[in-house]
Amino acid sequence: MIRVGVPSKGRLMQDCFDWFGARGVVMRRAGSDREYSGVVEGVEGVVPVLLSAGEIPRELAAGRIHLGVTGSDLVREQLGADEVAEVARLGFGQADLVIAVPNVWIDVETVDDLDAAAAGFRKAHGHRLRIATKYHRLVRDFLQAQGVADYQLVDSQGATEGTVLNGTAEAIADITSSGETLRANHLRILSDGLIHSSQAVLWASRMAEWSAADLAAYARLAAKLGVAGVPF
Numbered sequence: 123m124i125r126v127g128v129p130s131k132g133r134l135m136q137d138c139f140d141w142f143g144a145r146g147v148v149m150r151r152a153g154s155d156r157e158y159s160g161v162v163e164g165v166e167g168v169v170p171v172l173l174s175a176g177e178i179p180r181e182l183a184a185g186r187i188h189l190g191v192t193g194s195d196l197v198r199e200q201l202g203a204d205e206v207a208e209v210a211r212l213g214f215g216q217a218d219l220v221i222a223v224p225n226v227w228i229d230v231e232t233v234d235d236l237d238a239a240a241a242g243f244r245k246a247h248g249h250r251l252r253i254a255t256k257y258h259r260l261v262r263d264f265l266q267a268q269g270v271a272d273y274q275l276v277d278s279q280g281a282t283e284g285t286v287l288n289g290t291a292e293a294i295a296d297i298t299s300s301g302e303t304l305r306a307n308h309l310r311i312l313s314d315g316l317i318h319s320s321q322a323v324l325w326a327s328r329m330a331e332w333s334a335a336d337l338a339a340y341a342r343l344a345a346k347l348g349v350a351g352v353p354f
């Protein structure tokens with residue numbers, strides 16, 4: 123059996139079920155809304171595994187699932203290129219990981235401006251400018267590539283836009299789609315502050331054991347979905 127990790131709740135789960143369903147692979151939760159097991163109809167040898175979107179990268183890397191659907195942001199943040207292969211971009215779950223600063227920082231429009239502000243900030247406040255995020259790796263790599271070093275990351279696993287008003291950070295790096303949460307919290311995206319454009323992707327684990335029967339099931343599934351054969 124190939125195990126396919128799918129998001130266990132919310133819009134991502136529904137969009138994922140719709141995407142598979144439109145291709146003749148019907149996935150649904152078994153039993154009640156609260157039961158985290160799933161069933162699939164329309165293809166033999168495939169079992170869905172309902173998981174938190176944030177945990178799907180780790181399960182792929184551990185080889186406990188063969189395939190998984192989750193955001194490219196979460197995989198790029200948590201995994202290296204060796205552990206998974208991209209099978210298909212699914213065209214939903216689009217959101218941008220961006221750096222945003224308070225509206226009142228009128229002199230800070232770009233990442234270069236943020237760099238300059240960071241140097242001044244340290245002198246004025248005795249500590250480095252704080253950027254709240256849960257995307258530590260992506261933010262570090264992005265700022266390093268731009269030569270920004272005088273800052274510190276503050277971990278925020280949710281309600282990240284609130285950290286500036288709450289006084290625990292000066293800037294944030296988080297996912298946005300409509301931009302409403304940023305606006306409501308008086309934050310503005312830097313003009314060159316796009317770190318990653320994310321969307322839901324079907325990933326294949328390079329770490330899972332793929333038996334001959336699993337490879338045959340994958341071929342059947344890939345044919346139905348109209349995606350590439352085993353991508354590694």
Ligand SMILES: Nc1ncnc2c1ncn2[C@@H]1O[C@H](COP(=O)(O)OP(=O)(O)OP(=O)(O)O)[C@@H](O)[C@H]1O
Nearest residue numbers: 174175176192193194195196215216217297299320
């Ligand atoms: N506002 C949004 N619009 C579109 N996509 C979003 C939005 N917020 C988050 N996403 C995407 O949804 C995926 C899951 O997000 P997140 O890590 O917040 O999980 P979650 O919804 O909190 O679920 P769980 O707690 O089960 O992991 C990510 O890939 C992210 O890019």
Ligand SMILES: O=P(O)(O)OC[C@H]1O[C@H](OP(=O)(O)OP(=O)(O)O)[C@H](O)[C@@H]1O
Nearest residue numbers: 280281282297298299300301302303304
């Ligand atoms: O641009 P918008 O359309 O306003 O969406 C952005 C919000 O959506 C996500 O939060 P989510 O609802 O997943 O909750 P979180 O705070 O737990 O991350 C993200 O972290 C932003 O807070």
